[in-house]
Amino acid sequence: MEKTMLDKIKETSSFIRGKVSELPDVAVILGSGLGNLADKMEVTAEIDYHDIPNFPVSTVAGHAGKLIFGTLGGKYIMAMKGRFHYYEGYDMKQVTFPVRVMKDLGVKTLFVSNAAGGMNKEFRVGDVMVITDHINLFPENPLRGKNYEELGTRFPAMTEAYKKYLVKNADEIADAEGLRLMHGVYVGTPGPTFETPAEYEYFRIIGGDAVGMSTVPEVIVANHAGMDVFGLSVITDLGGKDVDYVPTHEEVQQAAETASPVMVKLITEMLRKL
Numbered sequence: 181m182e183k184t185m186l187d188k189i190k191e192t193s194s195f196i197r198g199k200v201s202e203l204p205d206v207a208v209i210l211g212s213g214l215g216n217l218a219d220k221m222e223v224t225a226e227i228d229y230h231d232i233p234n235f236p237v238s239t240v241a242g243h244a245g246k247l248i249f250g251t252l253g254g255k256y257i258m259a260m261k262g263r264f265h266y267y268e269g270y271d272m273k274q275v276t277f278p279v280r281v282m283k284d285l286g287v288k289t290l291f292v293s294n295a296a297g298g299m300n301k302e303f304r305v306g307d308v309m310v311i312t313d314h315i316n317l318f319p320e321n322p323l324r325g326k327n328y329e330e331l332g333t334r335f336p337a338m339t340e341a342y343k344k345y346l347v348k349n350a351d352e353i354a355d356a357e358g359l360r361l362m363h364g365v366y367v368g369t370p371g372p373t374f375e376t377p378a379e380y381e382y383f384r385i386i387g388g389d390a391v392g393m394s395t396v397p398e399v400i401v402a403n404h405a406g407m408d409v410f411g412l413s414v415i416t417d418l419g420g421k422d423v424d425y426v427p428t429h430e431e432v433q434q435a436a437e438t439a440s441p442v443m444v445k446l447i448t449e450m451l452r453k454l
Contacts, residue, residue: 364389368396
């Protein structure tokens with residue numbers, strides 16, 4: 181008999197429980213700009229995605245494939261080093277499956293990060309943006325299909341997809357540490373192409389400040405599961421009708437590296453506050 185999503189979640193979480201002695205209530209998805217966070221952790225356990233039943237495997241340069249457990253900012257956490265993207269060919273259930281497993285393991289708070297192109301005229305390359313809201317332009321919603329009431333309600337509200345108290349915590353830390361921290365709306369698109377100048381302009385007109393190819397699916401599922409979410413974007417390039425710059429994947433990674441110390445500092449101090 182074919183396994184249901186609930187069966188797969190239970191099988192995967194059971195496997196992980198057997199590999200770690202303690203389970204965290206905080207998880208971090210280490211997208212661009214936060215990869216170095218793992219180096220700052222006091223690691224107690226690492227599991228390769230290859231070894232985890234039902235887990236997809238990341239195929240993108242710059243995205244490792246490990247589930248890491250350890251302490252950061254005095255808080256015991258789980259970190260995903262490497263995430264899955266819709267543009268890699270996975271369906272939305274696969275992209276968001278790790279978030280389902282996190283919830284089953286007892287995670288209550290989720291931190292997410294990504295690289296994004298900026299269309300807000302106040303932004304500079306290398307800026308860090310706190311995501312205050314998002315616009316979902318993916319062609320498929322991860323909640324489409326059968327809804328399991330055990331996982332969440334059929335029609336979840338997204339009115340506070342990114343928790344205001346976590347945004348407030350970030351602002352207080354940025355003020356105390358003298359960090360330049362922007363705020364904005366993240367537009368989620370399927371990729372893998374970077375945006376045309378007209379698309380950048382369109383995203384700006386509909387209310388977007390930054391655009392990227394991840395995060396939104398995970399945040400939808402985390403909200404469906406009742407988690408508190410905090411998101412960060414590192415602005416790796418700028419676009420619009422008056423910008424004729426063409427970014428490369430390597431330049432995007434380089435900008436993320438530049439912003440990394442700010443992001444790592446912010447997340448570490450936010451963990452102390454939890």
